Amino acid sequence: MSDFIVSARKYRPITFDNVVGQLSITTTLKNAIENQKLAHAYLFTGPRGVGKTTCARIFAKTINCFNLDESFDPCNECESCLSFNKNRSYNIHELDAASNNSVEDIRSLIEQVRIPPQVGKYSVYIIDEVHMLSSAAFNAFLKTLEEPPPHVVFILATTEKNKILATILSRCQIFDFNRITVDDSVDFLSKIAIKEKIEVNLEALNVIAQKADGAMRDALSFFDQIVSFSGKKISYQNVIDNLNVLDYDYYFRLTDAFAENDIPRALLIFNSILEKGFDGHHFITGLGEHFRNLLVSKDNKTLELLEVGASIKEKYKKQANNSSVNFLFKALQISSNCDINYKNSRNKRLHIELSLLQMCDILKQKEKQEIIKKVVNEKKEKLENEKIVNEKKENLEDKKIEIKKIEIKQNEKIEIKKEEEKKPNIKKSKLSSLIKKREEKKLKKISDFEEKNISELEINKDFNEKDIKNNIEEFANSIKEDENLNVILKSINPVLKENFLIELNVNSNIAEKRVKEKHNKLLEFFRRNLKNNKIELNIKIIKNIEKISQKRLSKIDKYNYLKNKNPKISSMKSMFDLGF
Numbered sequence: 001m002s003d004f005i006v007s008a009r010k011y012r013p014i015t016f017d018n019v020v021g022q023l024s025i026t027t028t029l030k031n032a033i034e035n036q037k038l039a040h041a042y043l044f045t046g047p048r049g050v051g052k053t054t055c056a057r058i059f060a061k062t063i064n065c066f067n068l069d070e071s072f073d074p075c076n077e078c079e080s081c082l083s084f085n086k087n088r089s090y091n092i093h094e095l096d097a098a099s100n101n102s103v104e105d106i107r108s109l110i111e112q113v114r115i116p117p118q119v120g121k122y123s124v125y126i127i128d129e130v131h132m133l134s135s136a137a138f139n140a141f142l143k144t145l146e147e148p149p150p151h152v153v154f155i156l157a158t159t160e161k162n163k164i165l166a167t168i169l170s171r172c173q174i175f176d177f178n179r180i181t182v183d184d185s186v187d188f189l190s191k192i193a194i195k196e197k198i199e200v201n202l203e204a205l206n207v208i209a210q211k212a213d214g215a216m217r218d219a220l221s222f223f224d225q226i227v228s229f230s231g232k233k234i235s236y237q238n239v240i241d242n243l244n245v246l247d248y249d250y251y252f253r254l255t256d257a258f259a260e261n262d263i264p265r266a267l268l269i270f271n272s273i274l275e276k277g278f279d280g281h282h283f284i285t286g287l288g289e290h291f292r293n294l295l296v297s298k299d300n301k302t303l304e305l306l307e308v309g310a311s312i313k314e315k316y317k318k319q320a321n322n323s324s325v326n327f328l329f330k331a332l333q334i335s336s337n338c339d340i341n342y343k344n345s346r347n348k349r350l351h352i353e354l355s356l357l358q359m360c361d362i363l364k365q366k367e368k369q370e371i372i373k374k375v376v377n378e379k380k381e382k383l384e385n386e387k388i389v390n391e392k393k394e395n396l397e398d399k400k401i402e403i404k405k406i407e408i409k410q411n412e413k414i415e416i417k418k419e420e421e422k423k424p425n426i427k428k429s430k431l432s433s434l435i436k437k438r439e440e441k442k443l444k445k446i447s448d449f450e451e452k453n454i455s456e457l458e459i460n461k462d463f464n465e466k467d468i469k470n471n472i473e474e475f476a477n478s479i480k481e482d483e484n485l486n487v488i489l490k491s492i493n494p495v496l497k498e499n500f501l502i503e504l505n506v507n508s509n510i511a512e513k514r515v516k517e518k519h520n521k522l523l524e525f526f527r528r529n530l531k532n533n534k535i536e537l538n539i540k541i542i543k544n545i546e547k548i549s550q551k552r553l554s555k556i557d558k559y560n561y562l563k564n565k566n567p568k569i570s571s572m573k574s575m576f577d578l579g580f
Helices: 023-034 052-064 079-085 103-113 135-146 182-195 202-212 216-230 236-242 248-259 263-275 280-296 310-321 325-341 348-360 362-422 428-458 465-477 483-490 509-517 519-529 555-565 568-576
Strands: 041-045 092-096 123-128 152-158 173-176 493-496 501-506 536-541
Touching: 023 052, 023 173, 041 052, 052 079, 052 092, 052 123, 052 152, 092 103, 103 123, 103 135, 182 202, 182 216, 202 216, 202 236, 202 310, 216 236, 248 263, 248 280, 248 310, 248 325, 248 348, 248 362, 263 280, 263 348, 280 310, 280 325, 280 348, 325 348, 325 362, 348 362, 465 483, 465 493, 465 519, 483 509, 501 509, 509 519, 509 536, 519 536, 555 568
Parallel strands: 041 152, 041 173, 092 123, 123 152, 501 536
Antiparallel strands: 493 501
């Protein structure tokens, strides 16, 4: 028979200093032993394979040792230590609550508790998977757990603290064991590899540690499995092939395909992954983890959160520098949604492929947005430039007008001076009259020049029917003394035709006649106010008179017609007692 012992048993810690990744707990337990402040009940809780039962055994061995060394570790020489090492100690009792969970089992334990230890100071009862006890068994155990004999120490171990009654929790000192970090697992596996004279690189050990997911016992089991597969030389490829782990390279190549919007390459990579036997759900969770690692690699402050080997870390840093934060956020969101909805999808392969297509389209959509933004900015810039040009033109025209005014004034002064030289003996009154006429002539020239320039600048300016209506009302308000015309104008519905033709629709011949009398003034008013010299007016009659009836109506018919138009007429007739 082979003498082979699995690494999980062969390298199981025998002192608190050998326990991996639980420094705070082992320090607390050693201090309790050193200060002789032992509780009667402890609860060790945490994930599987992190050292709960191991710490319980070391604690039980240490408190029963007769000759503790200076660091308060067991001596391994006294009778208590030797009996423990040979698995024949009668002071340490282990009970599996998963298979001994009834009331009778607990009552048997309570009877056994009364027996004092044969060798050593304490009888230690280690109850593993204590959450499996039934409610009746828990209740039967309560009194003994609260007030055990002075020579008894209970150590309860569980992976599911939430299933234990609160009354049990309140009677124990609780120690929460953490998952073993990847770095601690790699360090411990490296020491074992050196002792076993096995050649292995850190990337391979890193994959083993990640596969173990914080459980050292699982990591050691994987290590033995790889050794059986590869012998004394373990490579990264051996590990990913034997443990059915997706190579990081797949995810790096997929991310490059997303960046290049290469849909065929992304689908072919995913197909090769499925052909190697990998589960689609496992793939999509791994892809989400890959995007998460890229995101933490964007900043040196968060780079320590990356639990991979040195060479893989360099790859992550390089690809992270080439990936935008916006792309990583959207890719993470897509992979997360795919993960959530994977189980409910009937065509699971198509579900993942659609997610890959969306990831390929992320950067393309961003490019489209940038193009749209660029076009909008160009149009905005063009409008601003046109506005500046128009303002410059207006300023230039204003300057021309001012210059022309100055020239007219100077010419007038020259003419006056010439007149004075020709007629030196002219009387002052005549001179004043002449100056006055000259000034009026000058002002007229300036006014004519301004009107000409204004008309040239403002000709063909656009307007709408609302502008026409507002100008009709303004014109009507200017002739309030003619109330009849005022009402006619305000009732007009103007219509804007092509080539700036305004059609004024009236409903009677009288109205047409009255409006036509003001045709020229209206036309001048519109051209001036609407700043358009091409405006023309067309006054048109539209008959919209309701015909009550073709026959001659009686007084009663007329009354009924008016009453239908306005019901208040009936009440007015009754109030004033009116007749026909």
